[in-house]
Amino acid sequence: MSGLKEVKNKIEGVSKTSQITKAMNMVASAKLRGAQMRMESFRPYAEKFAKAMTKLSAGPSSDQPLMAVREVKTVDLIVVTSDRGLCGSFNTNIVNKAKKLIEQHEQAGRTVTLITVGNKATQAFKRSGKIRQSYKDIMGSFQMFNAREIAEDTATLFLEQKIDRTELVYAKFKSLSTQIPVQETLLPVSPVVEEAGENGVTAEYIYEPSPAEIMENLLPLHLNVQVLHAMIEVSAGEQAARMTAMDNATTACGDIIKDLKQLYNKARQAAITGDLMDIVGGAEALKG
Amino acid sequence: MAQIHLEVVTPAGQVVSDDVDIVTAPGTSGEFGVLAHHANFLSTIKTGVLSFKKDRQIKYMMVSKGFAEVSDNTITFLVESAEYGYDIDVDRAIRARERAERRLTQALAHDEAMNRTLAEAALQRAVARLAAAQCSGKA
The missing domain is CATH 4.10.860 (DNA Excision Repair, Uvrb; Chain A)
Structure with a gap:
């Protein structure tokens, strides 16, 4: 039987842990609100951008160097994770997805290089020797220019034909409880095909400069938007995952405390019974 | 005076959504002005000063790279950043x-x-x- 004092110490420790996890849960939920707001305000931009892209790529302007499809020998993978841990299997899922992709590409005889965004991705692939570029400590406060830097980096290599394809691995924020790791092809940019459902009448536009030139200007921006989108999704997903993880941890702490309390009470009762037996035994002995 | 609806959207959110008299914008192939009921139009925007007039008052804002689209009497600017001059x-x-x-x-x-x-x-x-x-x- 473990000593009374030991159990008491344990209860205290666990209840302190539960205080921390509870606080982390609340911090995460506050941060999530911010991240979700950011997602909301980004959405109109992304939607309108996609619409314009559709309009343009329907025309004859799809002959762009950033759209060139080549035989794929080298692949750039951009892996976006959070900077901090303690958010359940959120980062692990992304990393596993990336590992699977690397394996697939290598089996097909392609060389894979990595761009890691977020500390967790960097840590996970540090030993693989594949990291070409890593961005650390930016998931807390990233801006458009961070996304631009990443997109420009990979686009430059693509144009120099040093890489033939760029893929983006991140987690989509589906809901508070589900974030799904996904993979998207960033380069070459595939022309957006308009859905047949929409009335086939596309209004005539005056283009200034020519559609091809507009496309040339728009494509790099399109890459920025996609990278930024991935980062926004991950930052919201991270907080949501942390909220759930910390909520679970707090509940688990409660369960452990309950069990420990029972153990403590049992031990205390046993000690009292033991003492009583001693007293009664001593009294009996004196009587004799 | 007939008005045109102006929208300025950045990744950080919508900055302007208002009916205005005239919009003047820094296009990559030169500055252009847009009045109400302009024909459908698409142009890239370079970093510069965007101005629009409403109630006889002209407001100026800084916009960076992006593009502008005119359709259905609405002009939409999709730019990477936009700030009012007085801010x-x-x-x-x-x-x-x-x-x-x-x-x-x-x-x-x-x-x-x-x-x-x-x-x-x-x-x-x-x-x-x-x-x-x-x-x-x-x-």
Whole structure:
């Protein structure tokens, strides 16, 4: 039987842990609100951008160097994770997805290089020797220019034909409880095909400069938007995952405390019974 | 006077959504003005000063790279950033301009193409900010 004092110490420790996890849960939920707001305000931009892209790529302007499809020998993978841990299997899922992709590409005889965004991705692939570029400590406060830097980096290599394809691995924020790791092809940019459902009448536009030139200007921006989108999704997903993880941890702490309390009470009762037996035994002995 | 609906959208959210009389914007192939019921139109935008008139009052804002689309009597700007002239921190913009100039001379001296484009873009933004602030009567 473990000593009374030991159990008491344990209860205290666990209840302190539960205080921390509870606080982390609340911090995460506050941060999530911010991240979700950011997602909301980004959405109109992304939607309108996609619409314009559709309009343009329907025309004859799809002959762009950033759209060139080549035989794929080298692949750039951009892996976006959070900077901090303690958010359940959120980062692990992304990393596993990336590992699977690397394996697939290598089996097909392609060389894979990595761009890691977020500390967790960097840590996970540090030993693989594949990291070409890593961005650390930016998931807390990233801006458009961070996304631009990443997109420009990979686009430059693509144009120099040093890489033939760029893929983006991140987690989509589906809901508070589900974030799904996904993979998207960033380069070459595939022309957006308009859905047949929409009335086939596309209004005539005056283009200034020519559609091809507009496309040339728009494509790099399109890459920025996609990278930024991935980062926004991950930052919201991270907080949501942390909220759930910390909520679970707090509940688990409660369960452990309950069990420990029972153990403590049992031990205390046993000690009292033991003492009583001693007293009664001593009294009996004196009587004799 | 007939009005046109103006929307300025950035990744950080919608900055303007208003009915205005006229919009003047810095297109890549030159400044252009748009009045109500303009024909469908699509143009790229370079970093510069966007102005629009409403109730006899002209407002100026700094916009950076993006594009503009006119359709259905609505002009939509999709730009990477947009700030009203009167919101601009002039001192900060001046400091940014100096920093960008320094970087540019450095990049030119060492012949670094990447840094050069970055510094040029930063310089353009700083200059546009100052211009927008000046038009709005600041500084």
